Amino acid sequence: MKRIPVTVHTSDPLSETGILSFLRDDPTLEVLDREEPRTGGVAVVHTGRLHELAATKLRRLSRGSDQAIVLIADRLREPEMMAVVECGVRVVLWRQQATPGQLVEAIHSAARGESLLPPDLLSRLLAQTSLLYRHTLSDGDQRPTLGLSLREVDVIKLVAEGLGTREIADKLAYSERTVKNVLHAMMTRMQLRNRAHAVAYALREGHI
Known part of the structure; x- marks a missing residue:
């Protein structure tokens, strides 16, 4: 053997x-x-x-x-x-x-x-994945990448380029409120402290 x-x-x-x-x-x-x-x-x-x-x-x-x-x-x-x-x-x-x-x-x-x-981990992982999909699909029929949704990746790339909320909204044809909601959801889910921390996370994980 x-x-x-x-x-x-x-x-x-x-x-x-x-x-x-x-x-x-x-x-x-x-x-x-x-x-x-x-x-x-x-x-x-x-x-x-x-x-x-x-x-x-x-x-x-x-x-x-x-x-x-x-x-x-x-x-x-x-x-x-x-x-x-x-x-x-x-x-x-x-x-x-x-x-x-x-x-x-x-x-x-x-x-x-x-x-x-473990059963409890599987249950939590499925719930987290379901939440991620619901959040992404509520903003448009896109499929998420693992960890960040496609919309979150689009937004955080522009944050990394130094754009403000209004500039990001104009570039992506979103409302400013949508941009703020996308960033808030991402930072809350990933327990990120601020936009700089979010950019660092996205860079480290290879999203940008």
Whole structure:
């Protein structure tokens, strides 16, 4: 039987030792050093919350390798859920519910290209996606990109160019109120503090 190559990524040495110990005992898995060159396999990423360092690690893994990703986390807020989706993570385990057997099952699911999400996370993700679609389609029959709607991307691109509300409205043939509503909805959903923060988010996530 061909074993599944697995790497483990966490900033917590104690957690890393525990995860590695029971993964190495499983005959179906081949645990590799995370810096070792590899093709395919599964990356296990462990974090409490999806802080910036963990999000950066997910983005690097999703863009720089062909490994499937299993994320172990304490919890995810709505903006963090969308970031996880954007990084291509399809298997998530809550840390407080993760047993060695569940983690091995999750690794096999990821290796087969399957999705595995906790029921409460799946429910919240579907609700967030539905909200995003309703917001987008209420402003016109457009399909959203992951994380930001197409209308939000159009608006934030012009904000990044230094245009004010009235200039954006004129350029996109919207009312000023619509521009303000689009920005407010985006910043509220993604928990962004102001327009500069929104531009930084859009740049970081590759929307502009």
